[in-house]
Amino acid sequence: MKRLSLIFTLFLLLMGTTLSAVSAQDAPEGTWFGTWPYRLPPDHHLNAYADGGPNTNLGNVYRELVELAPAFYIWSDDSYVPMLAESWGFTEDGSAYEITLRSDAMWSNGSMVDADDVVTTYALGKLTGWSQFNYIDEVEKVDDYTVRFHFIGEPSLLAEQLILREPIVADDTYGEYAARALELFETGVDNTSDEWQALLTEVREFRPEEYIASGPYTYTLDDVGDSYMTLKWQPNSIFSDQVQFGELRLWAGETDSTTPLVLSGEIAHSTNVYPPATVETFVEQGLRIITIPRGYGPAMLFNWNVSPWDKVEVRQAVALVINRDQNAFVTNGLGAVGTEYMAGILDSSVETMLPQDVIDQLDRYEYDEERAAALLESVGYSRNSDGIWADADGNTLSAEWIFPAEFADFAGASQDAIAQLNAFGFDITARALPWQEVPENIRNGTFELTIWSWGLASPFAARHFNNPLQRWVTALDDNQPGLGIPMTEYPYNGETVNLDEMINNINVGLDIEAQKERAGEVALIVNQTMPYVPLNVILSAEPFNTEKINGLPEDGDPILLNPTGRDHFIKYYILTGVLGPAS
Structure with missing residues (x-):
């Protein structure tokens, strides 16, 4: 797709060695000491469209420091600030959404970031089943830097956010597969066809040799070690001259393994969930704790393909015999709150999203x-x-509950819920697994009961319902049963409804009151049928070492309304140079 001009190519050839020297000389000297539970090679790779790639190993906190999105979202005033894009908005007739990229944005390999990269990003997004394509059907290159996203029906504010916050990948890496995907779409086949599935398999198995970055950092697999991985500064990003850290060191592990590293100062910031006693120890050691919304909590998930968890009465009974306030305290002390409304929307958003x-x-x-x-x-x-x-045949209400051993919050919530259920007369056994195996078991439907997150920090109700209902069912590949919930023929009041479609339609259009009404319909279904049990909601009490980090916002700063995860303030503050090494 992309063609570099001859002049620019010759310039790069002539200046290659000079650029390398300047890069090494101009790299900032500071180091960011963070943590993320990444995988080790060969399970760790660089394909953004497959499990084990950047979404796994950098997560929604660090990936955008390598691959930028068009814009960043500020929660306090419901606004977007530019990253790769310089302008964006709905077309006059509301039939499409347009973004125009900055003309000076460059990839780490010297190519310019342009419309081809966006088209490639979304071609493979469509192939792999992105939720954006619930709202858009065509991604059109208007000119070298402008892309138009055509709506299936009405314009959507949710589609706007999904478009503006999606990291863009390099056409130089994925262009060949994207071209084949676009040709495939032209034939009219759908995702059930052999051709679609064959290309999807090829894309999933693709292993890029280079991680081409639009952000100021990148890494190779040689930079991934047993103890930590290192993201290194690169000079070509629009943010390269603003960042103050020359490298990002991300220590491996979850709560138990990172606690001593936080106390020793080897980790200067962590998004892990720590027990209250540990947080108190951090404070005693002089660390600053910044509390921000986490935007999710632990949920008890049922495998609907395993009896009796497909029975609404059994699921409702479960919800009635777990003291959620107690469960919240065991999950994260005063940093968690038992779920009140049980409607699939985070309690803090219920009054603004529902009638x-x-x-x-x-x-x-x-x-x-x-x-x-x-x-x-x-x-x-x-x-x-x-x-x-037990039922009339003597079969007891028994099951195995799997949970991630390294996640202190989910482990605590699981063990407490199991104890409460067994005290009432269930017969649940607990099994701790390495954390990476739990989502794999959920995807493959090889579990009876488990725990993972529910809800999502989002101003849109559809995104709250997405997790876990769509995330672990309709968003999966066709050969992955997930939770086994019949989303397109969901049982409700003696009939069936297309719950997947209802969720997708919630935030269609620009009429907020109409969106609230549609959200209310889904909330009642979730509330009355308990497809999962939302146990509690967690706050994120994150330790920062002020002897290593300078520029942190004061308590009460509006930027702290941004939740942890995709919109975490640290990524924006690192990119813009607000955060730097302490003197």
């Missing part, structure tokens, strides 16, 4: 053993001589 008449109808599932017992009895269960609930 009041819907809020008034929501079942709060307050702790009630008698009601839970009546629900189980209504579907043929009774307590046996051991006090365990």
Whole structure:
């Protein structure tokens, strides 16, 4: 797709050695000491469209320091600030959305960032099933730096955010596959065809040799070690002359393994969840704790393909016999709050996203053993001589619950929920797994009960419902059963509804009140059928070592309304040079 001009190519050839010398000389001297639970090669690779790539190993906090998105979102005033894009907006007739890229943005290999990169990004996004294509159907190159996204129906504010916050990949890396994908789309085949699946498999198995960056940092697989990986400064980014860190050192591991490194000063910032006693120790050591929204919490997930978890009465009974406030305290002390509304939307957003008449109808599932017992009895269960609930054939309400051993919050929430359920008469056994194996088991449907996140820090209700309902069902490949929830034929009030379509349509259009009404319909379905149990919501109490980091915002700064994860303030502050090494 991309063609560099002859003049520019000759310039690069002539200046290659000079650029290398300048790069080494001009790299900032500071080092950022962070952490992320990355994988080791060969499970660690550089393909952004496959598990084990940048989304896994850099996550939604660090990936954008390598591959920039068009814009960054500021929560305090609902605004976007430019990154790769210089302008964006809906077309006059509302049929499309346009972004225009900066003409001076460059990749680490010397190519210019242009419209071909965006088209490539979305061609493979369509092939791999991105949620953006619930709202758009065509991505058109208007000119070298302008791209038009055509809506399927009405314009969408959610589509706007998905477009502006999606990192753009290099056409130089993926262009061949993107060209083949675009040719495939022209034939009219869909994702069930052999041709589509064959190309998808090729893309998933592709292993780039170079991580081409538009951000000021990149790395090779040689930079990935057992203890930490290192992202190194590169000179070509539009932010290269602003950042103050010459490298980002990301220590491997989760809560248990990173705690001593935070205390020793080898980690200067961590997004991990630490128990209250550990946070108190951090404070005693002189570390600064900055609390920001985490935008999610742990949820008990059921495999609907395993009886009896497909029965709504059993799931409702489960929700009634877990004290969620207790579970929250075990999860993260005072840094977690038991879920109140049980509607699939984070409690902090319920009043702004749902109509009041819907809020008034929501079942709060307050702790009630008698009601839970009546629900189980209504579907043929009774307590046996051991006090365990069993059906008429003597089959007990038994299951194995898998949870990630390294995640202190999810492990604590799991063990507490299991203890409470067993005290009521369930027979649940716990099994701790390496954290990477839990999502793999969820995708493949090889579990009975488990725990993962619910909700999402987003100003759009559809994104809240997406996790876990779509994330672990419709967003998966066709050969992955996930939670086994029949999203397109969801059982509700004696009928079936297309819950997947209902979620996708929530934030279509620009009428906020209409969006609230549609969100209310989905919230009632989730609330009344309990497809999963949202246990609590976590706050992110993150340690910062001020002897290593300078430029942190004061408490109460509006930037701290940005939640951890995709919109974490550190990525914007690192890129713009606000954060730097302490003197």
